[in-house]
Amino acid sequence: MNGASNRYPTAELRALDAAHHFHPFTDTLQLNAEGSRVITNAKGVWLTDSEGNRILDGMAGLWCAQIGHGRDEVAEAVYKQMLELPYYNTFFKTTHPPVIALSEKLAEISPPQFNRTFFCSSGSEANDTVFRMVRFYWDQMGKPEKKVIIGRWNGYHGSTLAGTSLGGMKAMHEQGDLPVPGVRHIDQPYWFGEGGDMSPEDFGIAVARQLERAIDEIGEDKVAAFIAEPIQGAGGVIIPPSTYWPEISRILKERDILFVADEVICGFGRLGTWFGSEYFGIEPDLMPIAKGLTSGYLPMGGVLVSDKVAEGVIGKGGEFYHGYTYSGHPACAAAALVNLEIIQREKLVERVANDIGPYLQARWRALGDHPLVGEARMTGLVGALELVPEKGNRKKAFADTGTVGTLCRDISFGNGLIMRAVRDSMIISPPLVISHDEADQLVALARKTLDDTWAELKRQGKVAA
Numbered sequence: 105m106n107g108a109s110n111r112y113p114t115a116e117l118r119a120l121d122a123a124h125h126f127h128p129f130t131d132t133l134q135l136n137a138e139g140s141r142v143i144t145n146a147k148g149v150w151l152t153d154s155e156g157n158r159i160l161d162g163m164a165g166l167w168c169a170q171i172g173h174g175r176d177e178v179a180e181a182v183y184k185q186m187l188e189l190p191y192y193n194t195f196f197k198t199t200h201p202p203v204i205a206l207s208e209k210l211a212e213i214s215p216p217q218f219n220r221t222f223f224c225s226s227g228s229e230a231n232d233t234v235f236r237m238v239r240f241y242w243d244q245m246g247k248p249e250k251k252v253i254i255g256r257w258n259g260y261h262g263s264t265l266a267g268t269s270l271g272g273m274k275a276m277h278e279q280g281d282l283p284v285p286g287v288r289h290i291d292q293p294y295w296f297g298e299g300g301d302m303s304p305e306d307f308g309i310a311v312a313r314q315l316e317r318a319i320d321e322i323g324e325d326k327v328a329a330f331i332a333e334p335i336q337g338a339g340g341v342i343i344p345p346s347t348y349w350p351e352i353s354r355i356l357k358e359r360d361i362l363f364v365a366d367e368v369i370c371g372f373g374r375l376g377t378w379f380g381s382e383y384f385g386i387e388p389d390l391m392p393i394a395k396g397l398t399s400g401y402l403p404m405g406g407v408l409v410s411d412k413v414a415e416g417v418i419g420k421g422g423e424f425y426h427g428y429t430y431s432g433h434p435a436c437a438a439a440a441l442v443n444l445e446i447i448q449r450e451k452l453v454e455r456v457a458n459d460i461g462p463y464l465q466a467r468w469r470a471l472g473d474h475p476l477v478g479e480a481r482m483t484g485l486v487g488a489l490e491l492v493p494e495k496g497n498r499k500k501a502f503a504d505t506g507t508v509g510t511l512c513r514d515i516s517f518g519n520g521l522i523m524r525a526v527r528d529s530m531i532i533s534p535p536l537v538i539s540h541d542e543a544d545q546l547v548a549l550a551r552k553t554l555d556d557t558w559a560e561l562k563r564q565g566k567v568a569a
């Protein structure tokens with residue numbers, strides 16, 4: 105069949121998909137029993153499926169479509185680049201104009217300590233690069249015993265061996281005996297789920313101090329780096345208490361270890377700053393990036409490298425034996441460049457900080473009055489609703505974690521809104537171009553979805569009638 109087509113009946117597309125397509129992060133047996141939803145078109149914040157249904161993309165694809173879908177300008181820039189130079193590598197003392205221009209642009213928009221980017225094709229590859237680069241850095245600095253990287257439980261840093269290991273997703277670790285040696289995890293700053301009787305502020309300090317204790321236990325001379333997302337995305341949009349990042353920063357300033365802020369979700373305007381680190385006032389040494397770098401139009405990732413790390417990995421000479429065939433791919437670089445130009449021209453970062461961010465946040469937080477919602481939180485344009493069986497009681501969760509979240513997600517899809525379920529919370533991360541009117545529609549669809557889910561749970565006897 106012709107890959108670009110939506111001329112085929114849905115049933116036929118589903119049957120072929122079930123027969124030949126192995127989906128990521130999917131129970132394929134279960135999916136094939138139900139059938140995939142076939143998405144055929146996208147424009148702005150709207151998706152269309154093979155049945156002609158319009159669906160509001162509350163997740164910006166997978167947290168990536170900052171400028172919205174279907175912008176001709178990106179397609180034209182990529183087409184032009186492909187006619188000129190569709191591919192060349194950046195290994196053997198070669199480079200090309202798009203990757204040069206993109207490197208310069210990233211140095212311009214990132215915090216002042218960053219002037220170099222190492223390119224790859226995804227967030228997972230970016231974190232594999234981090235894993236190897238921090239170890240190479242310490243080798244170069246004459247401290248090869250500094251090897252351990254500390255991450256956080258329920259953090260997400262991708263799905264490759266290094267990404268899975270640095271992340272703290274226990275279900276992922278269980279498949280394949282991960283993490284790899286040399287990785288440790290501390291607790292996450294998830295007050296709603298794990299804060300017990302502490303205030304958010306006390307809890308923020310307490311979990312941050314686990315970093316201090318872990319460094320002391322392992323020995324500072326053995327710790328290479330600490331890695332964390334400014335706001336955990338895939339873990340459930342965990343927005344840390346206000347005390348958390350200041351305390352982590354204090355600890356890191358006193359210790360001779362590298363700080364890696366994984367900006368794959370928080371980067372490129374999601375929090376109303378170019379990078380999430382700027383929102384929290386933290387100063388990382390390395391920043392893995394992907395997703396919003398190209399708004400998902402083509403796959404590209406990278407690691408922003410601070411002058412301090414560059415001095416170690418480059419300044420001392422010697423080859424870093426690491427790279428990818430597609431590092432700095434010219435067509436992907438062209439897509440990234442035009443995407444960043446659009447973000448700048450349309451002032452999307454400022455828009456999230458001062459306009460659509462506060463607008464949607466106020467309406468999203470108002471969903472907190474729903475009987476099914478224990479907490480409605482949002483920073484910038486990334487938010488979550490915690491679904492609970494007994495409002496006002498943070499300690500009581502639904503039995504069989506994830507069932508209610510999945511039910512709510514499926515109802516939401518049916519209502520024409522994509523929200524993602526993480527355990528029993530609902531997540532949104534819409535395109536930064538979403539209009540006020542579309543934001544109103546999103547919230548109205550979310551409320552209808554909560555009502556429908558509540559009614560279904562009542563029917564099932566899972567909440568008080």
Ligand SMILES: Cc1ncc(COP(=O)(O)O)c(C=O)c1O
Pocket residue numbers: 225226227228229231260261262263333337338366367368369394395405
């Ligand atoms: C914070 C973070 N890091 C890394 C990744 C992995 O990126 P990719 O799926 O492009 O490999 C993700 C993906 O969701 C992410 O959220």
